[in-house]
Amino acid sequence: MKKIEIKNNLAKLIKENRMFHSIILSGKNYAEVITVSNDLARMFFCEKTNIDNDKCNACKRFLSNNIIDYLKIGDGNLPITKVQVQEIISRFSLTSVEKFNKKVYVIDCAENLKNDAANSLLKFLEEPPINTFSILLTKNKTDILPTIRSRCNLINVENEKIIDCKNNILVDMLYKNKEDILLSNIDIKKIEKSELIKLSEDAYEIIKEKFPLNTNLFEVWLEFILDLKFSISKNISIDNWLINVTEVI
Ligand SMILES: [Zn+2]
8 A cells, every 4th residue: 555545544534533453564575564654653643643843742742752652672683582572561551651652663574583582572563551552563474473474454555665756668668559659769778778767667667567467578678678788779679579579568
Protein backbone atom coordinates (compact mmCIF):
# COMPACT_ATOMS: atom_id res chain seq x y z
CA MET A 1 0.00 0.00 0.00
CA LYS A 2 1.07 3.56 -0.57
CA LYS A 3 2.08 5.65 2.42
CA ILE A 4 -0.91 7.96 2.14
CA GLU A 5 -3.35 5.04 1.96
CA ILE A 6 -1.79 3.38 4.99
CA LYS A 7 -1.96 6.60 7.00
CA ASN A 8 -5.58 7.30 6.01
CA ASN A 9 -6.73 3.76 6.71
CA LEU A 10 -4.99 3.57 10.06
CA ALA A 11 -6.16 7.04 11.12
CA LYS A 12 -9.70 5.88 10.48
CA LEU A 13 -9.19 2.76 12.57
CA ILE A 14 -7.66 4.76 15.42
CA LYS A 15 -10.55 7.25 15.39
CA GLU A 16 -13.08 4.44 15.42
CA ASN A 17 -11.23 2.58 18.19
CA ARG A 18 -10.77 -0.37 15.89
CA MET A 19 -7.02 -0.17 15.47
CA PHE A 20 -5.09 -3.45 15.33
CA HIS A 21 -3.07 -4.03 18.46
CA SER A 22 -0.01 -5.31 16.67
CA ILE A 23 1.14 -4.52 13.19
CA ILE A 24 4.22 -5.24 11.12
CA LEU A 25 5.22 -2.52 8.68
CA SER A 26 7.34 -4.10 6.03
CA GLY A 27 9.02 -2.56 2.99
CA LYS A 28 12.19 -2.80 0.96
CA ASN A 29 12.64 0.94 1.18
CA TYR A 30 13.30 1.06 4.91
CA ALA A 31 13.40 4.85 5.07
CA GLU A 32 9.75 4.84 3.94
CA VAL A 33 8.90 2.25 6.58
CA ILE A 34 10.42 4.49 9.27
CA THR A 35 8.50 7.51 7.97
CA VAL A 36 5.19 5.65 8.11
CA SER A 37 6.00 4.35 11.58
CA ASN A 38 6.82 7.82 12.89
CA ASP A 39 3.65 9.27 11.41
CA LEU A 40 1.54 6.44 12.71
CA ALA A 41 2.97 6.62 16.23
CA ARG A 42 2.39 10.38 16.24
CA MET A 43 -1.19 9.91 15.00
CA PHE A 44 -2.00 7.76 18.03
CA PHE A 45 -1.34 10.75 20.27
CA CYS A 46 -2.37 13.64 18.01
CA GLU A 47 -5.43 15.46 19.37
CA LYS A 48 -7.19 15.12 16.01
CA THR A 49 -5.53 11.91 14.84
CA ASN A 50 -4.20 13.99 11.98
CA ILE A 51 -2.23 12.10 9.34
CA ASP A 52 0.20 15.03 9.19
CA ASN A 53 1.84 16.96 11.96
CA ASP A 54 -0.75 19.64 12.76
CA LYS A 55 1.44 21.17 15.45
CA CYS A 56 -1.07 20.38 18.19
CA ASN A 57 0.39 20.05 21.63
CA ALA A 58 0.61 16.27 21.36
CA CYS A 59 2.28 16.34 17.94
CA LYS A 60 4.84 18.81 19.27
CA ARG A 61 5.54 16.65 22.28
CA PHE A 62 5.84 13.56 20.13
CA LEU A 63 8.29 15.20 17.78
CA SER A 64 10.43 16.38 20.66
CA ASN A 65 10.43 12.82 21.96
CA ASN A 66 8.63 13.82 25.08
CA ILE A 67 5.83 11.31 25.47
CA ILE A 68 6.32 8.75 28.21
CA ASP A 69 3.86 6.32 26.69
CA TYR A 70 5.89 5.99 23.52
CA LEU A 71 8.96 3.81 23.35
CA LYS A 72 11.15 2.61 20.52
CA ILE A 73 13.67 -0.20 20.82
CA GLY A 74 16.18 -1.80 18.48
CA ASP A 75 19.15 -0.12 16.87
CA GLY A 76 19.06 -1.94 13.57
CA ASN A 77 22.22 -3.93 14.18
CA LEU A 78 22.42 -5.69 17.51
CA PRO A 79 20.04 -8.47 18.48
CA ILE A 80 17.15 -7.23 20.59
CA THR A 81 17.53 -8.71 24.05
CA LYS A 82 15.07 -10.28 26.41
CA VAL A 83 15.86 -7.48 28.88
CA GLN A 84 14.74 -4.86 26.35
CA VAL A 85 11.50 -6.73 25.75
CA GLN A 86 10.90 -7.06 29.47
CA GLU A 87 11.41 -3.33 29.83
CA ILE A 88 8.59 -2.75 27.35
CA ILE A 89 6.35 -5.21 29.14
CA SER A 90 6.88 -3.78 32.60
CA ARG A 91 6.64 -0.19 31.44
CA PHE A 92 3.54 -0.79 29.38
CA SER A 93 1.81 -2.88 32.01
CA LEU A 94 1.65 0.09 34.39
CA THR A 95 -1.31 2.44 34.34
CA SER A 96 -0.75 5.32 32.00
CA VAL A 97 0.40 8.51 33.65
CA GLU A 98 -0.42 10.49 30.54
CA LYS A 99 -3.83 11.75 29.51
CA PHE A 100 -3.62 10.09 26.09
CA ASN A 101 -4.80 6.75 27.39
CA LYS A 102 -2.78 5.06 24.67
CA LYS A 103 0.63 3.43 24.73
CA VAL A 104 2.68 2.73 21.69
CA TYR A 105 5.95 0.91 21.28
CA VAL A 106 7.98 0.40 18.14
CA ILE A 107 10.48 -2.37 17.50
CA ASP A 108 12.97 -1.27 14.88
CA CYS A 109 14.36 -4.08 12.69
CA ALA A 110 12.09 -6.63 14.35
CA GLU A 111 13.98 -9.44 12.60
CA ASN A 112 16.57 -8.85 15.34
CA LEU A 113 14.12 -10.31 17.85
CA LYS A 114 15.52 -13.77 18.35
CA ASN A 115 14.32 -16.76 20.34
CA ASP A 116 14.09 -15.87 24.03
CA ALA A 117 13.41 -12.18 23.39
CA ALA A 118 10.72 -13.16 20.89
CA ASN A 119 9.25 -15.70 23.28
CA SER A 120 8.92 -13.08 26.00
CA LEU A 121 7.06 -10.85 23.60
CA LEU A 122 4.58 -13.44 22.32
CA LYS A 123 2.11 -13.36 25.16
CA PHE A 124 2.27 -9.58 25.32
CA LEU A 125 1.49 -9.40 21.61
CA GLU A 126 -1.36 -11.82 22.00
CA GLU A 127 -2.94 -10.27 25.06
CA PRO A 128 -1.76 -6.68 25.28
CA PRO A 129 -2.95 -4.41 28.10
CA ILE A 130 -5.84 -2.23 27.04
CA ASN A 131 -4.97 0.54 24.56
CA THR A 132 -1.44 -0.73 24.04
CA PHE A 133 -0.23 -0.88 20.47
CA SER A 134 2.86 -2.39 18.94
CA ILE A 135 4.47 -1.48 15.63
CA LEU A 136 7.14 -3.83 14.35
CA LEU A 137 9.34 -2.68 11.50
CA THR A 138 11.25 -4.72 8.97
CA LYS A 139 12.65 -4.66 5.48
CA ASN A 140 11.55 -8.18 4.87
CA LYS A 141 8.59 -9.72 6.64
CA THR A 142 9.87 -13.25 6.08
CA ASP A 143 12.89 -12.47 8.28
CA ILE A 144 10.58 -12.11 11.27
CA LEU A 145 9.98 -15.26 13.30
CA PRO A 146 6.72 -16.90 12.20
CA THR A 147 5.44 -17.03 15.79
CA ILE A 148 5.67 -13.23 15.95
CA ARG A 149 4.42 -12.69 12.42
CA SER A 150 1.28 -14.74 12.94
CA ARG A 151 0.24 -12.51 15.83
CA CYS A 152 0.45 -9.26 13.86
CA ASN A 153 -1.41 -7.57 11.04
CA LEU A 154 0.92 -7.17 8.15
CA ILE A 155 1.12 -3.95 6.16
CA ASN A 156 3.38 -3.63 3.15
CA VAL A 157 4.80 -0.18 2.52
CA GLU A 158 5.12 0.30 -1.22
CA ASN A 159 8.39 1.53 -2.59
CA GLU A 160 6.99 4.75 -4.01
CA LYS A 161 10.34 6.11 -5.04
CA ILE A 162 10.29 3.67 -7.90
CA ILE A 163 6.58 3.36 -8.53
CA ASP A 164 6.02 7.10 -8.58
CA CYS A 165 8.36 7.58 -11.53
CA LYS A 166 5.37 8.43 -13.66
CA ASN A 167 7.37 10.56 -16.01
CA ASN A 168 9.44 7.71 -17.30
CA ILE A 169 9.19 8.16 -21.05
CA LEU A 170 10.18 4.57 -21.68
CA VAL A 171 7.14 3.37 -19.76
CA ASP A 172 4.85 5.98 -21.34
CA MET A 173 5.95 4.71 -24.73
CA LEU A 174 4.45 1.28 -23.99
CA TYR A 175 0.97 2.73 -24.10
CA LYS A 176 1.39 3.92 -27.69
CA ASN A 177 0.61 1.95 -30.84
CA LYS A 178 3.37 -0.10 -32.46
CA GLU A 179 4.17 2.41 -35.14
CA ASP A 180 4.60 5.17 -32.58
CA ILE A 181 6.73 2.94 -30.39
CA LEU A 182 9.12 2.52 -33.29
CA LEU A 183 9.06 6.25 -33.90
CA SER A 184 10.06 6.89 -30.30
CA ASN A 185 13.59 6.02 -31.33
CA ILE A 186 14.23 9.62 -32.38
CA ASP A 187 13.64 11.01 -28.91
CA ILE A 188 15.23 8.12 -27.08
CA LYS A 189 18.42 8.39 -29.08
CA LYS A 190 18.82 11.96 -27.84
CA ILE A 191 19.14 10.73 -24.26
CA GLU A 192 22.65 10.40 -23.00
CA LYS A 193 23.75 6.79 -22.46
CA SER A 194 24.18 6.78 -18.67
CA GLU A 195 20.87 8.61 -18.27
CA LEU A 196 19.18 6.07 -20.55
CA ILE A 197 20.57 3.18 -18.51
CA LYS A 198 19.16 4.75 -15.36
CA LEU A 199 15.79 5.39 -17.05
CA SER A 200 15.53 1.87 -18.38
CA GLU A 201 16.43 0.39 -15.00
CA ASP A 202 13.75 2.51 -13.30
CA ALA A 203 11.34 1.58 -16.08
CA TYR A 204 12.02 -2.11 -15.49
CA GLU A 205 10.81 -1.81 -11.89
CA ILE A 206 7.66 -0.01 -13.06
CA ILE A 207 7.02 -2.56 -15.80
CA LYS A 208 7.13 -5.40 -13.28
CA GLU A 209 4.31 -3.64 -11.43
CA LYS A 210 2.27 -2.57 -14.42
CA PHE A 211 2.67 -5.58 -16.69
CA PRO A 212 3.25 -8.35 -14.15
CA LEU A 213 2.34 -11.16 -16.54
CA ASN A 214 4.36 -10.08 -19.55
CA THR A 215 7.57 -12.00 -18.89
CA ASN A 216 8.59 -11.61 -22.53
CA LEU A 217 8.66 -7.88 -22.00
CA PHE A 218 10.86 -8.32 -18.92
CA GLU A 219 13.31 -10.36 -21.00
CA VAL A 220 13.38 -7.84 -23.81
CA TRP A 221 13.96 -5.11 -21.28
CA LEU A 222 16.77 -6.82 -19.43
CA GLU A 223 18.44 -7.64 -22.72
CA PHE A 224 18.25 -3.98 -23.66
CA ILE A 225 19.79 -2.82 -20.38
CA LEU A 226 22.68 -5.26 -20.83
CA ASP A 227 23.07 -4.30 -24.45
CA LEU A 228 23.14 -0.62 -23.56
CA LYS A 229 25.83 -1.17 -20.97
CA PHE A 230 28.10 -3.28 -23.13
CA SER A 231 27.45 -2.57 -26.79
CA ILE A 232 29.38 0.03 -28.69
CA SER A 233 26.45 1.52 -30.55
CA LYS A 234 23.72 2.90 -28.37
CA ASN A 235 21.56 3.65 -31.41
CA ILE A 236 21.60 0.11 -32.75
CA SER A 237 20.69 -1.17 -29.28
CA ILE A 238 17.74 1.19 -29.22
CA ASP A 239 16.51 0.17 -32.68
CA ASN A 240 16.74 -3.55 -31.91
CA TRP A 241 15.07 -3.12 -28.57
CA LEU A 242 12.14 -1.14 -29.97
CA ILE A 243 11.50 -3.80 -32.61
CA ASN A 244 11.56 -6.45 -29.88
CA VAL A 245 9.22 -4.39 -27.71
CA THR A 246 6.62 -4.14 -30.48
CA GLU A 247 6.71 -7.92 -30.81
CA VAL A 248 5.92 -8.59 -27.16
CA ILE A 249 3.69 -5.74 -26.09
ZN1 LIG B 1 -1.58 16.73 16.24
